[in-house]
Amino acid sequence: MSTQGNLERVLRSGGFVVTAECGPPRGVAPDMIRKKGEMLKGYVDAVNVTDNQTAVVRMSSLASSVILKDMGIDPVMQMVCRDRNRIAIQSDVLGAAALGIKNILCLSGDHQRFGDHKGAKNVFDIDSVQLIQCIKGMRDDGRFLSGEEVKPGPSIFIGCVENPCIEPLEIRAMRLAKKTSAGAQFCQTQCVFNLGSFERWMEMVRQLHLHEKVSIIAGVTPLRSVGMANYMKKNVPGMDVPDELIDRLKGVPKEKTSEEGIRICVETIERLMGIEGVRGIHIMAIGWEDVVPEIVKSAGLYPRP
Amino acid sequence: MIVADRKPFDEIIKMLAPYSNILVLGCNECVTVCAVGGAKEVAILASQIRMRRMTDGVKTKVDEKTLERQCDTEYLEELKDVIGSYDAVLSLACGCGVQFLGERYIDTPVLPGVNTTFMGVTEKQGFWTERCQGCGNCVLDRTMGICPVTRCAKSIFNGPCGGSWGGKCEIDKDLPCAWHLIIERYKERGRMDAFMEIIPPKDWSTARDGGPRKRHREDMEI
Numbered sequence: 001m002s003t004q005g006n007l008e009r010v011l012r013s014g015g016f017v018v019t020a021e022c023g024p025p026r027g028v029a030p031d032m033i034r035k036k037g038e039m040l041k042g043y044v045d046a047v048n049v050t051d052n053q054t055a056v057v058r059m060s061s062l063a064s065s066v067i068l069k070d071m072g073i074d075p076v077m078q079m080v081c082r083d084r085n086r087i088a089i090q091s092d093v094l095g096a097a098a099l100g101i102k103n104i105l106c107l108s109g110d111h112q113r114f115g116d117h118k119g120a121k122n123v124f125d126i127d128s129v130q131l132i133q134c135i136k137g138m139r140d141d142g143r144f145l146s147g148e149e150v151k152p153g154p155s156i157f158i159g160c161v162e163n164p165c166i167e168p169l170e171i172r173a174m175r176l177a178k179k180t181s182a183g184a185q186f187c188q189t190q191c192v193f194n195l196g197s198f199e200r201w202m203e204m205v206r207q208l209h210l211h212e213k214v215s216i217i218a219g220v221t222p223l224r225s226v227g228m229a230n231y232m233k234k235n236v237p238g239m240d241v242p243d244e245l246i247d248r249l250k251g252v253p254k255e256k257t258s259e260e261g262i263r264i265c266v267e268t269i270e271r272l273m274g275i276e277g278v279r280g281i282h283i284m285a286i287g288w289e290d291v292v293p294e295i296v297k298s299a300g301l302y303p304r305p
Numbered sequence: 306m307i308v309a310d311r312k313p314f315d316e317i318i319k320m321l322a323p324y325s326n327i328l329v330l331g332c333n334e335c336v337t338v339c340a341v342g343g344a345k346e347v348a349i350l351a352s353q354i355r356m357r358r359m360t361d362g363v364k365t366k367v368d369e370k371t372l373e374r375q376c377d378t379e380y381l382e383e384l385k386d387v388i389g390s391y392d393a394v395l396s397l398a399c400g401c402g403v404q405f406l407g408e409r410y411i412d413t414p415v416l417p418g419v420n421t422t423f424m425g426v427t428e429k430q431g432f433w434t435e436r437c438q439g440c441g442n443c444v445l446d447r448t449m450g451i452c453p454v455t456r457c458a459k460s461i462f463n464g465p466c467g468g469s470w471g472g473k474c475e476i477d478k479d480l481p482c483a484w485h486l487i488i489e490r491y492k493e494r495g496r497m498d499a500f501m502e503i504i505p506p507k508d509w510s511t512a513r514d515g516g517p518r519k520r521h522r523e524d525m526e527i
Binding site for chain 2: 081082086107108110113114125126128129133134145162166174175177178181190
């Protein structure tokens with residue numbers, strides 16, 4: 001169980017990684033995951049599987065990850081602290097590792113207020129920093145959170161997220177430092193629309209030498225329409241979409257908006273590739289996965305290593 | 306103090322439907338301070354019930370009384386000789402009072418007239434907010450006197466989460482992010498080193514998760 005996953009392999013070889021995202025279906029539709037997997041296969045090094053994102057019930061991240069893994073894709077299983085206590089979390093980590101999942105991304109999770117079960121009880125027994133520490137302890141020390149022995153421990157490449165565009169930025173850099181010292185090995189960031197803000201954050205990250213300890217994978221999202229850009233700006237927590245971007249989308253004829261959105265995304269990637277310490281990009285094209293190959297090719301990131 | 310909200314009037318009327326002789330019982334402690342279950346609120350609610358019953362043509366007797374506390378046996382004793390004459394008691398005390406009264410007088414149904422909401426403070430006249438969840442293991446010394454269990458919507462110990470925006474919580478733009486407040490205080494007191502310490506998983510066994518709690522002082526027993 002100690003062989004590396006593809007994401008870790010590419011990062012360790014010094015390559016610039018490309019990851020994308022796959023949101024599981026709201027029903028028993030494994031073929032939907034396979035379809036998304038087929039679209040992404042060969043164009044990305046790993047695929048994130050979200051864990052009931054925005055607190056809307058979907059097929060489990062673990063089951064969906066296994067479906068992708070069986071297709072030869074390296075899944076990054078997302079795990080949030082909202083729905084499970086430490087007993088269930090550690091149990092799922094063991095199960096995921098036993099089924100061949102190599103990467104787990106640790107998140108707090110969106111509050112259930114945003115989802116379709118607003119009356120649900122939330123758990124948050126442990127938080128995302130403690131989750132990172134927990135998986136590291138299971139892997140490196142062979143111990144559960146209780147101190148009891150794990151026999152044998154799971155081999156997991158541990159990921160975290162950070163939002164590089166929320167003020168105060170220094171807190172976001174310091175929080176990444178906490179996650180790194182907890183054991184995070186890679187960090188996929190929230191969507192970067194505000195490059196100035198991201199560059200300032202990266203400067204702080206470099207000052208703390210975090211980029212030498214954790215692989216920073218910058219998140220990008222192609223904007224499909226002016227409506228989507230406005231929606232993200234106003235309704236998605238922690239999303240900083242500058243007005244200039246929205247104006248640029250407004251400046252082209254409506255039938256060309258998505259093309260312009262892809263162009264903005266590719267330009268963003270090109271700028272991100274030039275920033276010291278950025279080790280890859282994470283393309284979050286939720287509901288628009290078919291555009292990922294075009295973005296990867298246009299950014300000169302195809303073929304994959 | 307314990308803060309409560311009065312139940313919707315229609316819910317109260319529905320609850321009281323089977324009963325004709327009713328005692329509306331207030332409590333002179335927390336629910337009086339948060340203006341939901343003191344003598345004044347008892348008088349208003351009793352009048353409302355009488356008027357509604359009269360309009361509905363249902364013969365009803367509604368009496369009013371307010372005890373010093375409903376969570377202490379000695380004050381509950383005051384009802385000893387009268388409670389038997391009522392079909393039901395509508396208590397405006399918190400959930401503790403409603404239950405304790407019902408335990409003392411098992412033959413009389415005791416119904417809740419308020420929804421007990423939280424342990425909190427009066428921020429300003431007419432505005433109460435939550436401060437404590439009674440987790441049984443206080444961490445305020447480590448978090449600059451601001452409780453992450455209560456004031457963070459996710460009760461996280463190593464915040465702020467990615468949904469904190471402009472010092473506000475992702476669930477409500479009027480709600481301050483607890484971790485933003487904590488960090489501001491770390492900064493003011495030159496204690497950002499404390500922010501960098503990872504707070505380990507909390508032992509929740511002292512909270513509700515460990516089962517109903519009790520406190521026993523044998524030296525105080527008589």
